[in-house]
Amino acid sequence: NAGVMQNPRHLVRRRGQEARLRCSPMKGHSHVYWYRxxxxxxxxxxxYLQKENIIxxxxxxxxxxxxxxxxxxxxILRIQQVVRGDSAAYFCASSPSREEGYTFGSGTRLTVV
Amino acid sequence: xxxxxxxxxxxxxxxxxxxxxxxxxxxxASQSFFxxxxxxxxxxxxxxxxxxxxxxxxxxxxxxxxxxQYISLLIRDSKLSDSATYLCVAYGQNFVFGPGTRxxxxx
Numbered sequence: 001n002a003g004v005m006q007n008p009r010h011l012v013r014r015r016g017q018e019a020r021l022r023c024s025p026m027k028g029h030s031h032v033y034w035y036r037x038x039x040x041x042x043x044x045x046x047x048y049l050q051k052e053n054i055i056x057x058x059x060x061x062x063x064x065x066x067x068x069x070x071x072x073x074x075x076i077l078r079i080q081q082v083v084r085g086d087s088a089a090y091f092c093a094s095s096p097s098r099e100e101g102y103t104f105g106s107g108t109r110l111t112v113v
Numbered sequence: 114x115x116x117x118x119x120x121x122x123x124x125x126x127x128x129x130x131x132x133x134x135x136x137x138x139x140x141x142a143s144q145s146f147f148x149x150x151x152x153x154x155x156x157x158x159x160x161x162x163x164x165x166x167x168x169x170x171x172x173x174x175x176x177x178x179x180x181x182q183y184i185s186l187l188i189r190d191s192k193l194s195d196s197a198t199y200l201c202v203a204y205g206q207n208f209v210f211g212p213g214t215r216x217x218x219x220x
Contacts, residue, residue, distance in 0.1 A: 033207075033208070035210075041212070042200070042210055042211065042212035042213055043157065043200070043210040045207055045208070045209065045210075048207060056206070056207060058207075089154075091156055091157070099144065099145055099204060101147050101159045101162060102159070102208060103159070104156035104157050104158070105156060106155070106156050107155075107156050
């Protein structure tokens with residue numbers, strides 16, 4: 001039973017490019033969460049999705065960031081026109097229900113140059 | 114005020130020491146609580162859930178005081194491998210992570 005799979009592990013983008021981060025939840029998990037962790041800082045909630053629906057996006061920046069979790073395929077976190085401040089580790093987590101503990105993927109480390 | 118606050122750390126302790134982490138949460142509607150550990154440049158991993166009655170898992174003991182909105186984690190007989198950042202989590206509407214407390218166990 002594979003865990004939460006995130007890819008790529010490392011992503012380098014130039015300022016102004018787009019970054020696409022993928023997350024496949026654990027088998028049987030329909031709840032997906034994205035968190036961002038800046039260097040030496042804590043995890044910050046971004047968005048919570050359940051198949052085809054965004055349940056809570058209160059942590060998402062208003063511009064340039066979007067997320068989806070289609071019926072088929074992985075959840076995607078998309079960052080348009082990246083800036084240096086977007087450099088961070090982006091973690092995806094999944095759970096079988098909203099109240100249960102999350103299982104995290106190994107993260108995608110985005111570096112904007 | 115942050116929704117979940119933790120001891121600022123870092124904690125540097127010798128092997129075999131007992132170390133306690135404290136955490137407070139501000140949302141009285143929080144329903145579930147957890148401790149995660151995060152190794153450097155790795156993903157957070159669930160360490161244990163926290164129950165009102167307190168729970169123990171080997172050298173680790175977690176306590177919850179709902180009246181004081183306080184959670185604790187006690188590690189006995191600490192090992193070098195316990196060195197990590199410990200994250201307190203409160204679930205209300207969402208999982209809210211504390212900033213973490215870094216622990217270094219020294220030989």
